[in-house]
Amino acid sequence: MITAPVAQAATMILKRAAKWFVPGGRGSCRTQAKRFISFALPFESQADRCPSAARLSNAWVHCSLVAFSLLLLTSPQLAVAEDAKPKLAIHVGKVLTCVGEPIIGGTILVSEGKIEAVGKTKDIKVPEGYQEFHHPDAFAMPGLVEAHAHVGGSGDLNEMVYQTNPELRNWDQIIPHNDQLKNAIAGGITTICFIPGSGTNMGGWGTLMKTGPGKLSDIIIKAPGVLKIAQAGNPERQDGELGSGRGGMNYVIRQQLIEAQLYVRQWDDFKAGRTKAEPPMNLRLEYFKPLFHREIPVVVHTQIYQVVQSTLRILHDEMNLKVVIDHGTFDSYKLTEEILKRDIPIMVGPRGFYFDRDHGQMRGIVAEYANRNAKALGVNTDSPVVPQEELFFQAAMAVRYGWNEEAAVRGVTIEPAKALMIDHRVGSLEKGKDADIVITTGSIIDPRNHVKQVFIDGKSVYDTQIDRRRF
Amino acid sequence: MRKTVFHSITAFILTGLGILCSGILCSGILCSGIAIGQEKEPASDGVLIRAKHLYSNNGAYGEKGEVYISAGKIKIVGPSIDVPGPLTILEVDSLMPGIVDAYSSLGLSGGTSEVSREITPEFDTYSAIDWSSRDFAEAVDGGVTTVQVVPAAESVFSGLACIVKTAGNSGDRTVAASGNAVLAVCSDPTSRNRARSRPDGIYMRQPTNRMGVIWIIRSSLNRIRSGGTVAGADPMSTELLKEILNGKRQSLAISRTDFDIRSALDLGDEFGFKPIIYGGDEVYRIIEEFKKRDGKVVYTALARSATTSRGTEGTALRWNVPGKLIEANVPFCLAGESLLDQARFAHRFGLTAQEALAAITARPADILGISNRVGSIEAEKDADLVAFSGDPLQPTSRINWTMISGKIYGNDKSKQ
Structure with a gap:
């Protein structure tokens, strides 16, 4: 948005x-x-x-x-930092794993870019050859995951000649570790969902990527990572084309999805041996295969009660897609019960509050969802609408309006990771996951705290002792 | 009917005679070259140039040397050569090969690219060259003897480049008539298109940003690869795109940012061809990757670095990129305006003097695939030479004359 x-x-x-x-x-x-x-x-x-x-x-x-x-x-540190995949032992005062209880006095072992072990310091024996980091007064948490970002590369966001653009993809324009991503790291964000804009009903395919330095192949988690669909608001057409209103826009989206669904079915039938003739390859529709196979989600620019209703009905009920509600603002929280029935995650933002005229009251949108028992809940920045590094602040404001703090920490880590279907790689501190670790002076939700050090894939990419505090 | 045939035959014969006559007329004019301007024909067939300092790109760098030229070609090169017969002898201080500019738009008249459609590889710069353009005369004055004329990247497949000499009579000036195919992997084609305007305008079309550029390239090459044609385009487009895919025609990708350069190589990998990068402003940022992927770059950003730290498309420019390219052993050349100045700066920021001169002569010739004809002072190559009053890399040195295919074009007659 x-x-x-x-x-x-x-x-x-x-x-x-x-x-x-x-x-x-x-x-x-x-x-x-x-x-x-x-x-x-x-x-x-x-x-x-x-x-x-x-x-x-x-x-x-x-x-x-x-x-x-x-x-x-x-200095001895630099020599180690040049090692491609160093072995690390990180000792901290408290580990927020984002799965289960926090660990007081914890140690994280890292090797080959992955987390080798997480536990109480007294239970973990550090093997020889591990570089040790001591942050006795600090917290360790998983790298933050942004569910809706536009700052991964050049500003080529919207190609608006056509209303649906499944032929477009955005990983050709990625600039790894660009200025905005460097700031993002200083705010603890290690993974972003980099997506096309909402200028059209189907903006194209987005990329799930790390914020750290490296070649494109090093930093991409998944490409295509998500499909971007925008259901109302920005993509309205004023030039006499179909789609000046919601009915027209949903018609256009549906037509495109039906075409794609048929295409994927043809290929599925062929692969399963149900048909003999190989269907012709259509480059424009190729990336729909993982989408309809529910291997990647569609992130939907949807907000307002009515629009979210059509998201549930068309994209989930009819098309059977993995859906992420990727704004979910205004009064759409009133649909929580319907959303929960369908097990759809909600990533709220960048707007975090809504003025409820019926009661003359300001409502925190995330808190309203949470009060209705939504668990798969997170926040986003829609960077650069809100600067990428202020993802924590979106969560802090949600807590200010009544969200639970523990849920808020999950809402910037494991919940977006699950929503984006990359929770096997990122989102929590668990054995086998990517060593994306953020060291903070305390809970990241409290704006008085700040990020001290960030590791991505087991490499230190930001350290206030060397880089000073960037944010 | 009979009468018509008879008339046609008469017309044919008359035309033939006309061509013959004009041919004689032309050669008459050419023989009296001195009379019509700067051209100066040496008195006899052979010319011996004695240089105090020879920069040959082939062994000699600054040593005394002599070059014997006959019939527009270099015949013998050595420290001291002995040739019989009547000779014109020219004494010069410094002599280097003619400069080769791999990326120019010299003489291109009537628009630098075709903008009515995005896929017009059949647009041929060769058909739009004004051979009498003043641009060429100025290039000769600057020591540039061979140029590749490249169409602008205003559309995605904007046309074919050609390689020509900067002076001479038009037939002999052609080195490659319809050559490399241009591919815009950059934002240039997006500047004019609009997504929201009158829907009947021709500019209401993709691409309006890079995602569209990439798609147009992928979709058209994919159609060709799967045996189809490019919808709405000339049938010749299909043939030319086929040639890119089967390796019969070299493609050049105009790309400046690091991610566009990477995308150009990615597209090459996806469809099985190897584009040469033109522009290359930010190649230094991905130099290791570029080297690993056998990238070649015609680097043009040095022409701009003198005045700004930002290039076209807001790229971040650096002085010492040629130095980095040499260090990484990446095939490259300098190209664009003020090539001699570029070489001087490149020398100042990382290249040896020898490498700097090669970067505007032998290296571009290699990249263009014409090193059998130009780029160094060697026997059997074209007699394209530049004479200086001193070391070519010194800003105080003047160009005395430029020779193209054995013919001298001088801007300093007192020294001849």
Whole structure:
């Protein structure tokens, strides 16, 4: 929902602008300079990250960098950090695994980029050759998972000539570890669902990806990861085409899905030996196969009671798709009972509250869902509508309106991971999962706390001791 | 009926005579080259150039050297050569091969690409070249002797490039008439299209962003691969796209950002062809991957780095990219405007002097597949040479004259 929360977005823009111009704040040259030492090629300097910086000043930064990197070379940490898949033992005051009870005084063992063991420090023997991290006063939690983001790459969000665009995909434009993702990491986000915009009824196929550095093949979890459908609001057509209203838009969506369903059925019949002739391959409809096989979900831009109703009826009941309600705002919480019957996850945001005219009362949308017993519940930022790094704040505000804090921690980790069908990889601290670990000074839901260190796939990608606090 | 046939035959004969006459007329004009302007025909067939410093791209770098030229070709190269017969002898300070620009739009007249449709590989730059364009004369003055004329990436498959010499009579100037096929893996084709305007306009079409660009490439190549044709396009489009897929025609992908460069290689992998990257501004960001995937790049961003840190499409420019490319052993060349200045900067930021000169001569010739004709001073190659008043990489050095296929085009007559 790129357009709706104008006031909120304007505030965010002002806040972002302020941060750019505060010395030592986000995006400042000095912060970026240190980052450059550990990751960038020589001469991949700061000009792209600090557009205002002149070449001359960069030259000075370079000079100081040379001196600084010499210092770093002598530290033992760097040598280990260069190892592709280091073995780590992370000791913390408290582990929030997001499955079961928190562990007081916990240790996490990491090897080959995966979590090897999680438990009480006294129960875990650290084998030889493990690099140890000690954060006795800090929490460890799984990397945060964003269910609705647009900041994974270039700004090519909406291709709006046609109303349904299942031929489009967005992983060709991914810029790994870009500036916004670096900030996201500083906010603890390690996985995002990067999707096309809601300018059309079917924007295209999105990517589930990590926020850390690396080649495209290293950072992609799934591509296609999700299909993006937008049912009302933004995709309305004003040019005389069908789809100026909800009835027309739902007709268009249905027609496209029926065509795709037939295509997938033809192939399924052929693969199962029920038909002899191989159906012709249609590149435009190929990615519907995992969708109709329920291997990937459709994330739906849907909100308002009536629209969510049609989401349930068309996309779930009729098309039998794995559905994620990916805004679910306004009064759609009144449909919770129907949503629960269908076991559909709800990822609320970026708008978090709704003014209930019937009762003259402001309501927190997430809390309303939770009060109606929704468990598969989370929040999203729709970044850059809300800056990606402020995912925790979406959860904090939901708690402010009455959501349970423990549920909120799950709502930014394991619940979005389940909704996106990647909970076998991310979302909790469990043996065998990706070592995406966030070290915080306390509960991430409390805005007074901050992120100290972030590991993605077992590699330290952000450390306030080296990088300073970026956020 | 009979009469008509007779008339046709007469017309045919008359036309033939006409061609013959104009041929004689033309060669007459050419022989008196000196009279009509800058062209200067050496007195005899053979020319011996004595250079205090020879930069040959083939052994000699700055040493004394001599080059013997006959019939527009280099015949002998050595430190001191002995040729009999009447000779024109030219004394020069420094001599290097003619500069090869792999990415230019010189002489392209009447629009730099076809914009009525997205798939027009049959648009042939060769048919739109104005041979008398002043651009060519200016290129000659700058020591550029061979250029690849590339259509702009205003549409997804925007056309065919051609390779020509910058001077000479038009027939002899052609090196490759319809050559590499252009593929826009960038945002260029999206700039003009609109998603929401009058639905009867021709610009109400995909792509309006990169997702659409990728789709148009994938869908059209997929149709060709599965034996179909490109809907709405000329039948020739189908043939040309087929040639890209079966490796008979080299494709060049105009890509500048790191992700577009990667996407171009990905498309190549998906459909089994190897595009050469043109632009390549941000290739340094993925240089390891680029090397592993056998990427080749015609790097044009150095022409811009002098004035800005941002390139087309907002790419982040760096000075020392050629240095990084050499270090990684990636096939590349410099291209675009001010090639001599580019080589000077490349030398200042990471290339040896020898590598810098090769980056605007031998390397582009290699990438264009014309190194059998141009790019170095070697026997049996075209006599395309540039004479300088000093070291070519010194900004104080002047170009005395440029020779193309043995013919001198000078902007400094006092030195000849």
